[in-house]
Amino acid sequence: MKKELRFSHWLFAVISLSGGGHVYKGTEDGLGGEKFTVPVRRRQRLPKPITKDIQKKRRIAANARERKRMESLNVAFDKLRTVVPSIGDDRQLSKYETLQMAQTYIQALQDLLDKDDNS
Template sequence: MEVMKKRRLAANARERRRMNSLNDAFDRLRDVVPSLGNDRKLSKFETLQMAQTYIAALHELLQRD
């Protein structure tokens, strides 16, 4: 029983580190993607949408030259 508890605690710690790392990556992405000037933080979904739009716009700019 004790071994299972230790394994579960270790798995929980790994998952917590994974999620913290993912959230840090989203925060870094939010810092470089233009926002709409809202005071609220973009959701993960909104951040990905904005990143996709921004990348497409940059690509289009490069294609013009």
């Protein structure tokens, strides 16, 4: 049983064999056609290898950004600790405890508002 070769398959084969550039557009029977140009896909350049000095500078910069991010996060937790009521002044609440206390405090305030609305 002979398979029919579709035009798109034939054209793909011609383009593949030619490697791009000028290709003859044929018909389904493979005869005749006009000339057209297929864009040639060029290889991308490989990135230059990164030197140890550049890697070190990037790591230093990334570490500085992370320190700045953590410092701003700690400042935000300190501000939250001043607003949220604490159990005692003997020690500072951890970040987890601060979030838990803030959640409980917000819920208690919401309950107060709901209670006033129902009265």
